[in-house]
């Protein structure tokens with residue numbers, strides 16, 4: 505779509521995964537318990553009884569297995585340092601969730617000698633890739649065509 509900066513026409517309003525989508529307030533995610541309030545999904549100690557019910561974008565992506573980002577680990581290095589890398593990834597996820605609970609890892613699965621890590625958001629995939637790059641060197645490449653919401657981050661070290 506020429507002229508569109510953030511994806512196809514209507515992407516923001518019709519895409520159920522779009523995080524900025526408006527919900528009535530308060531709305532509770534019936535799957536994970538996050539509450540939509542003050543314009544974003546957040547953790548809540550209690551849910552107001554009058555809260556509307558819906559499913560948050562992160563849970564929708566989990567149910568549909570529809571990631572917002574991918575990180576691929578390639579080369580000979582990662583299998584030998586897997587425990588360390590997995591720890592780093594889980595720590596980064598936990599830190600990201602403190603401020604943005606919609607940042608989640610959807611799955612971690614090996615395929616044909618590479619490790620595929622799928623995330624709910626492009627932001628988290630980039631963050632994980634950068635953290636691995638800074639701790640373990642190697643080469644980091646980020647693929648995200650203009651106007652494309654999905655990011656593919658590739659980290660490689662032989």
Ligand SMILES: [Zn+2]
Nearest residue numbers: 533536560563
């Ligand atoms: Zn949820």
